[in-house]
Amino acid sequence: GESVGLHLPTLSVQEGDNSIINCAYSNSASDYFIxxxxESGKGPQFIIDIRSNMDKRQGQRVTVLxxxxVKHLSLQIAATQPGxxxxxFCAVILTGGGNxxxxxxxxxxKVEL
Amino acid sequence: DAGITQSPRYKITETGRQVTLMCHQTWSHSYMFWYRQDLGHGLRLIYYSAAADITDKGEVPDGYVVSRSKTENFPLTLESATRSQTSVYFCASSVGPNSPLHFGNGTRLTVT
Incomplete structure (x- = not known):
């Protein structure tokens, strides 16, 4: 199986600063990461993904490493905004895990003004 | 582009009653999923389906039943609701293996 843990339950940053959110996973057979x-009252919204054959991927204002x-994943948000x-959440799929x-x-x- | 819709958004039911949560997607995605979200447990997989008429258990399937007679619909039934099934339920779909799941906005179910 797989277990996934996030390092901090809460992170507070100032508007305009960069944010880094960390995640650790347990199974080396994990091959896809999202x-x-x-947001409150809504379902999870896809931000960015990365496959195990990569170590970095960039999107608009976001980077996943x-x-x-060490079985570690991070999400970096540049110039953090109130929105x-x-x-x-980080999420992980195991190889052959049926998605x-x-x-x-x-x-x-939490973004502080 | 409706995407994935869940109904109802809110539901209150009594212990022992049967209740069905509906999920409909317009993308013709092969895979569909049901998760429940509880404080302290995050999102846990209840059931999933790789295609019409193919379903399989997830991490917490007890007390739930699913069906998938059509690709676009994936209803979740609680056969005899219990208080421990009070939760927020999310339906999701994906185009195939190793692809992102896209979630609905959830159904908040309260069992009294």
């Missing part, structure tokens, strides 16, 4: 954002050696306030995601417990990102 970050989701969840994957370190397979980035939400709970962020079943295992989720971490989430980090609440």
């Amino acid at each position: 970050w989701y954002k969840q 994957l370190n397979k050696t 980035d306030s939400a709970v962020y 079943k995601l295992t989720f971490g417990t989430g980090t609440q990102l």
Whole structure:
């Protein structure tokens, strides 16, 4: 199986600063990783994904870094904005796992003005 | 583009009653999923389906039944609701293996 943990339940940052949210996973057979954002009263929203054959992927204001050696994943948000306030989840799929995601417990990102 | 819709958004039911949560997607995605979200547990997989007429258990399937007679619909039934099934339920779909899941906005179910 797989277990996924996030390092901090809450992260507070100043508007305009960069945010880094971390995630650890347990199974080295994990081969697909996704970050989701969840706002209050809504379902998780896809942000960015990365496959195990990569160690970095960039999107608009977001970067995901994957370190397979230590089984660690991070999400970096540049120039954090008030609209980035939400709970962020990492999710992992095992090779041959039938596209079943295992989720971490989430980090609440609070953006202070 | 409706995407994935869940109904109802809110439901209150009594212990022992049967209740069905509906999920409909307009993308013709092969895979569909049901998750429940509880404080302290995050999102946990109840059931999933890789295609019409193919379903399989997830992490917490007890007390739930699913069916998938059509690709676009994936209803979740609680046969005899219990208080421990009070939760927020999310339906999701994906185009195939190793692809992102896209979630609905959830059904908040309260069992009294």
